[in-house]
Amino acid sequence: EPEVTQTPSHQVTQMGQEVILRCVPISNHLYFYWYRQILGQKVEFLVSFYNNEISEKSEIFDDQFSVERPDGSNFTLKIRSTKLEDSAMYFCASKPGQGNEKLFFGSGTQLSVL
């Protein structure tokens, strides 16, 4: 089965630093997502992206966050100035179209902000 890949698997950064989390969605997919899961809590939707623009975002996705599809394969999440509370597992996901297709999740990037 095709996979969504995320790198790195674990990122450690200092508070206030910028981080970029990288994802390679499945090649023929058109819809891309970021979710996060703070340790011991539920998975939370951050943002959806289609046709090179954000289609929906949650209240968590404030001005410190941005997403980009810089080329035909990568989908990145940038956090401009990390805070301690940004420490979480970040999951990328993609699906082929707008309908009922299965959402494919990557294995996640564990972000630790010190």
Added chain:
Amino acid sequence: AQSVTQPDIHITVSEGASLELRCNYSYGATPYLFWYVQSPGQGLQLLLKYFSGDTLVQGIKGFEAEFKRSQSSFNLRKPSVHWSDAAEYFCAVGAGDMRFGAGTRLTVKP
């Protein structure tokens, strides 16, 4: 607004026993419903999904779930639990902007 409630934070069952994990949802239209499983340190794996049609859906690893519109529920079941089923289980509703429940941790006793 769409939301999901998983009333049970932690469930312990004996290996070979039956399992039912509860999920209640709130959604404005016909919901898209999902169950995901997460093993420690792992990502999310889709167990099964419901979009329409037969209200009893079969998934991987011997799991099934039943959609009951009258109860706004989508409970996950398995007739005989295996030790390898120990994990965190998440119910979710929606499409791309899915809303997840808080999860139910399943412990399997030998």
